[in-house]
Amino acid sequence: MRRVSTTCVLAGFVLALLAGPVAAQDSLRLTGSGATFPFPLYSAWFKAFSGKHKGVTVDYQGKGSGAGIRDFINRTVDFAASDAAMTDEEISKVPGGVQLLPMTGGEIVLGYNLPGNPKGLKLPRDVYTGIFLGRITKWSDPKLKAANPGVNLPDTDITVVRRADSSGTTFVFTSHLSAISEEWKKGPGAGTTVNWPKSDKFVASPKNDGVSATIKQTPGAIGYLEFAFAKFAKLEMAELQNKAGQYVAPGGEGGPAALAGVQLPGDLRAWVTDPDGPKAYPVATYTWMLFYKENKDPKKAAAIRELVEFCLNDGQKMSAQMGYIALPANVAAAVKKAAASIQ
Amino acid sequence: MSVVRLPGLITTDDRVSGPPSRWDYAADRTFRALAQTGVWLLLILLGVILWEIGGKATAGIRDYGLGFLTSTTWDVGRQQFGILPHIWGTLYSSLLALAIGGFFGVVMAIFLTQDFLPPQLAQVFRTVVELLAAIPSVVYGLWGLFVVVPALRPVAGWLFETLGWIPLFGTTLSGPGLAPASLVLAIMILPTVAAISQDALRLVPYKVKEAAYGMGTTKWEAILKVMLPTAATGIFGALVLGFGRALGETMALAMLIGNSSQISLSLFAPANTLAALLALNFPEAGKREVEVLMYAALVLLAITLLVNMAGEAIMALSARKTKS
Numbered sequence: 001m002r003r004v005s006t007t008c009v010l011a012g013f014v015l016a017l018l019a020g021p022v023a024a025q026d027s028l029r030l031t032g033s034g035a036t037f038p039f040p041l042y043s044a045w046f047k048a049f050s051g052k053h054k055g056v057t058v059d060y061q062g063k064g065s066g067a068g069i070r071d072f073i074n075r076t077v078d079f080a081a082s083d084a085a086m087t088d089e090e091i092s093k094v095p096g097g098v099q100l101l102p103m104t105g106g107e108i109v110l111g112y113n114l115p116g117n118p119k120g121l122k123l124p125r126d127v128y129t130g131i132f133l134g135r136i137t138k139w140s141d142p143k144l145k146a147a148n149p150g151v152n153l154p155d156t157d158i159t160v161v162r163r164a165d166s167s168g169t170t171f172v173f174t175s176h177l178s179a180i181s182e183e184w185k186k187g188p189g190a191g192t193t194v195n196w197p198k199s200d201k202f203v204a205s206p207k208n209d210g211v212s213a214t215i216k217q218t219p220g221a222i223g224y225l226e227f228a229f230a231k232f233a234k235l236e237m238a239e240l241q242n243k244a245g246q247y248v249a250p251g252g253e254g255g256p257a258a259l260a261g262v263q264l265p266g267d268l269r270a271w272v273t274d275p276d277g278p279k280a281y282p283v284a285t286y287t288w289m290l291f292y293k294e295n296k297d298p299k300k301a302a303a304i305r306e307l308v309e310f311c312l313n314d315g316q317k318m319s320a321q322m323g324y325i326a327l328p329a330n331v332a333a334a335v336k337k338a339a340a341s342i343q
Numbered sequence: 344m345s346v347v348r349l350p351g352l353i354t355t356d357d358r359v360s361g362p363p364s365r366w367d368y369a370a371d372r373t374f375r376a377l378a379q380t381g382v383w384l385l386l387i388l389l390g391v392i393l394w395e396i397g398g399k400a401t402a403g404i405r406d407y408g409l410g411f412l413t414s415t416t417w418d419v420g421r422q423q424f425g426i427l428p429h430i431w432g433t434l435y436s437s438l439l440a441l442a443i444g445g446f447f448g449v450v451m452a453i454f455l456t457q458d459f460l461p462p463q464l465a466q467v468f469r470t471v472v473e474l475l476a477a478i479p480s481v482v483y484g485l486w487g488l489f490v491v492v493p494a495l496r497p498v499a500g501w502l503f504e505t506l507g508w509i510p511l512f513g514t515t516l517s518g519p520g521l522a523p524a525s526l527v528l529a530i531m532i533l534p535t536v537a538a539i540s541q542d543a544l545r546l547v548p549y550k551v552k553e554a555a556y557g558m559g560t561t562k563w564e565a566i567l568k569v570m571l572p573t574a575a576t577g578i579f580g581a582l583v584l585g586f587g588r589a590l591g592e593t594m595a596l597a598m599l600i601g602n603s604s605q606i607s608l609s610l611f612a613p614a615n616t617l618a619a620l621l622a623l624n625f626p627e628a629g630k631r632e633v634e635v636l637m638y639a640a641l642v643l644l645a646i647t648l649l650v651n652m653a654g655e656a657i658m659a660l661s662a663r664k665t666k667s
């Protein structure tokens with residue numbers, strides 16, 4: 001069967017080559033790969049873009065940020081996407097230069113599973129660092145009780161659910177913990193995988209969906225994951241205390257407020273490890289698309305610029321609906337300007 | 344070696360006996376050449392795999408040496424790598440699965456081959472057991488997460504409260520952990536063990552059993568003292584194969600074992616396995632990580648090889664004993 005279909009594809013390919021130099025000219029295919037976290041949003045964007053621009057199709061594969069960067073350096077794609085941007089070392093491997101463009105943002109939430117499903121559990125900063133350091137091990141801990149008067153907290157163990165695979169989500173979350181806790185910084189530190197405290201109550205699951213399934217199946221569990229996935233799985237999400245001391249729930253004004261508080265440098269690469277502002281949700285991040293500054297085909301470069309333009313105008317309206325953070329106006333303007341360097 | 348004649352060639356010929364024809368020789372030689380090429384290709388393939396993995400692992404082996412096998416930290420940020428917890432988890436979960444799955448597999452084989460059931464019904468059961476082998480690993484993982492873990496939780500809680508002083512039950516089950524992973528693994532190796540044990544038992548000539556009955560044994564005496572010892576080599580082979588499968592199982596375990604780098608005797612604590620470590624870390628691994636992951640893959644390969652060799656050795660030993 002497989003051989004038959006391969007032959008068919010090959011035959012079709014040859015036919016297309018022979019018959020369609022004209023068709024090939026006005027149909028343009030852009031391929032990209034990378035981060036999985038914005039994948040639902042990106043695929044919606046690219047579908048809408050292809051619908052509006054006849055003759056241009058965009059294929060995006062959600063392989064993971066690291067794999068996307070590798071493809072990008074090897075020049076097997078036209079663009080890539082990454083939650084962790086690119087390091088200077090990685091950028092230096094791309095002759096002609098790289099244009100990093102933040103395209104959307106996301107929040108990382110703490111989803112939990114408690115009997116009776118109390119909503120909007122409030123977690124002070126020292127408490128959630130304590131939980132992930134393995135210091136606070138019971139839901140009935142006095143610190144938790146003090147922050148949540150009136151909530152019936154059971155005397156059960158806290159099970160911490162983390163990502164088993166290396167991931168941009170872990171990077172953003174641990175960067176935040178490193179920014180707010182000296183002990184975390186000296187201990188596990190920040191990274192796409194870190195050395196978590198050794199405890200019977202720390203379990204790991206693959207991918208965002210694995211984490212949300214494990215939290216749902218485990219009474220007394222808490223874990224970090226992307227907002228869109230938690231919303232989809234209908235998990236209860238905690239309100240986190242921000243730098244200003246306020247408790248902010250994810251999914252509202254908190255995300256845009258967090259991103260707006262950060263000044264982006266010239267290369268548009270900045271981490272929102274601990275945003276200021278009373279309304280800001282504390283764990284948020286930009287996610288980037290990576291483009292070559294020098295494309296071999298000027299038509300392709302033009303199509304890519306059009307794509308960026310589309311994502312910045314129509315695309316941002318879709319972001320908020322799908323659980324992502326729309327770019328603040330000043331950032332969108334800066335990205336639009338920077339996109340001109342894609343040639 | 345005399346020439347083996349293909350039956351088809353004999354029947355089409357009206358000649359009953361006679362020297363092998365030129366055609367016979369040609370068919371024989373071609374078959375022999377094909378078989379030899381197959382064997383050599385297999386060996387070359389194994390060699391290439393070993394060479395590839397070994398080549399990529401050399402840097403890791405040079406820099407981390409034997410300490411890699413005995414240290415317990417896996418910290419990419421600080422470039423510290425150790426796989427002792429993974430080796431422990433791999434062996435522990437596989438042995439548990441072998442104990443459970445092996446026992447039930449052999450019992451099932453006895454049940455299905457020793458005239459406990461009418462032949463048609465036995466065939467139905469056999470098909471059902473073999474169907475278990477066709478279920479994808481991911482489905483087992485999901486089933487474990489949504490069915491086994493919730494079902495096991497109250498049992499684990501009770502065991503911890505009443506028998507918590509035994510290290511085996513030293514923790515409560517929070518979700519994923521060694522016990523659900525081993526249970527699911529046991530079900531996964533069950534078809535392998537059951538199918539091969541059945542073959543082994545069926546290969547024992549029926550006359551042997553009749554002879555046992557003739558000497559006045561009961562049904563159970565005949566099964567335990569005659570049938571099982573006679574089929575022992577085959578059943579042992581089934582167990583070794585099942586163990587090998589358990590060692591290499593990946594996806595279901597990655598979802599169920601909890602992926603925590605710690606060594607604990609407790610059945611309900613999360614653990615980790617080599618296969619899960621490889622599967623989860625490869626996609627995003629940097630250069631250094633790939634080197635140490637290849638090293639870990641080499642260790643997994645060595646463990647599987649050792650297990651198989653030990654199995655062969657024990658089988659050879661037992662065969663010698665029964666002969667003498």
